[in-house]
Amino acid sequence: MGWRVARIGDKEMSGANEGAELRLVTPGEAIGASSGARAGTGTLIMGDKLIATRVGWAKENNGVTSVDPIHAAYMPRSGDLVIGVVESVRNNLWFADVNGPFNGLLPMSLAPWKVEFGAAREQMDIGDVMLARVQEVDEAHNIVLTMKGVGLRRLKEGIMSEISMNHISRLRGDADSTLRQLKEASDCRIIVAENGRVWVDGETDGIAFMRTVLDLVRNEGHMATFNASLEALIENRRNA
Amino acid sequence: MGGYGDVKLLREDGLRLDGRKVDEMREVEIEAGILPAADGSAWVKHGLNVAVCAVYGPMEAHPRKIQRQDRAVIDVRYNMAPFSTSDRIRPGYNRRSREISKVTAEALESVVLVERFPRSKIRVEIEILAAEAGTRCVGITAAAVALADAGIPMRDMIVGVASGKIEDTVVLDLDKAEDNYGQADLPMGILPTTGEIAFLQMDGDLSVDEYNTCMEYNLKAAREIHELMVDALKRRYMEKNGGEA
Secondary structure: OOEEEOOOOOOOOOOOOOOOOOEEEOOOOEEEEOOOOEEOOOEEEEOOEEEEOOOEEEEEEOOEEEEEEOOOOOOOOOOOEEEEEEEEEOOOEEEEEOOOOOOEEEEHHHOOOOOOOOOHHHHOOOOOEEEEEEEEEOOOOOEEEEOOOOOOOEEOOOEEEEOOHHHHHHHHOHHHHHHHHHHHHHOOEEEEOOOOEEEEEOOHHHHHHHHHHHHHHHHHOOOOOHHHHHHHHHHHHHHO | OOOOOOOOOEOOOOOEOOOOOOOOOOOEEEEEOOOOOOOEEEEEEEOOEEEEEEEEEEEEOOOHHHOEOOEOEEEEEEEEOOOOOOOOOOOOOOHHHHHHHHHHHHHHHOOEOHHHOOOEEEEEEEEEEEOOOOHHHHHHHHHHHHHHHOOOOEOOOOEEEEEEEEOOEEEEOOOHHHHHHOOEEEEEEEEOOOOEEEEEOOEEOOOHHHHHHHHHHHHHHHHHHHHHHHHHHHHHHHHHOOOOO
16 A cells, blocks of 8 residues: 555644644545655645545644544553553452553553552452553453552552543643643542553542543533633632 | 336436535434543534444454454444334344445545554444435534544545436436436545545446546535535534634
8 A cells, every 4th residue: 555654743733732833634634745744643745735534623733744533542551650450450469441442461560569469350340440651552452450669559549530532731731731720629539541541549529629620621611612611710719 | 226217216307306516415414522531533514314424432342353453443333223214114224224334434544544543443333314316425423523523633535425327317416316216326435635536336237438537526526525525524523612713
């Protein structure tokens, strides 16, 4: 076939839609000439054209043309901070659902506890939630998780919620500014994992406030008015 | 399908029984993202045909024997609702739905970048709610919109269209009477931006000239439907974005 797959571009996939040059594109739509252009994520070089492969916002950054997908499944990369839910337990390893196409494997050697062979369930059972990091992803999408690292642990309290992948950067804001504001306004501990899961723990009213914020992200995360709505919500909370 | 000599499918004025010209398509309406539980979904009304498609995945392929180490498999389930035709259809898989599921999956595999998702499965569920000839084409169109809505990377959005022959005349987009009593039917899956054909079946006989006319009609119709598909996807997100691009 006369086409080649685009190079995987920057890891940073800002879902924000600020800027005048953004335009909504659909799969197969030409977004430029292939000569001289560098194909980023969500694009493909076909003949003399650069085409979009997903529905999303086309943008150009430092000569790399890419498409920020509006919908995308979580594709784990090594180093990602993820929140996983234990799906099955073997004698010396756990399988966790990490919101991706494949379960992550957490071997005993990468767990933070010293556990006897066959006693894995005593530390973490099916349905338990963990904060882990992706140690390794091979070309066949086998995912190895690790819980050895600062802050990585089993999450015993609080709530867990899911947001769409492209809304993560909107919830975090530039250099985590929005997230800091939310932490301060809700007085909660908040973790926004790379796999679209959010963990919140604190007082009941803070958690309730964060539930409203997450609903707003889910329903209005795409809108240009999102930041204003969020500001208003935070302001209301501060004045309450 | 040799045709039925005594059935009149063209009027005296050269138009078809429903008043369409020979190269005129039935009315098409498309909506994207209609099912909240699915990763991607679409609703397509093509004449009296109504199809709903839901896409789930990519997910781990089960049973493991269907897994491919280098690419994803596309699992299509085409199903006609029991109430979709005038005679009740017995629910469940049958020979026809199995065939259509298979050819649809093969057509979709040629546009989806399956090599990006090794060992995975992408589930495509096509449900025909009302049928009036050409449901496999409507199913393919719905599947393409639903796949795009689910964020599955694709080279292009495949469009299903059909043309055929009635009373020795080539016509675009056969309706039920034309399909049942006509002489030939040529459904295709077309990649509208490149004009490539990912799926083609032929029922009946066509001469080379007739075949070329069918191709011409199908390509033209595919571009028109493609515009509606793009519009449906963009409308969904423009609305979400408060009307701003």
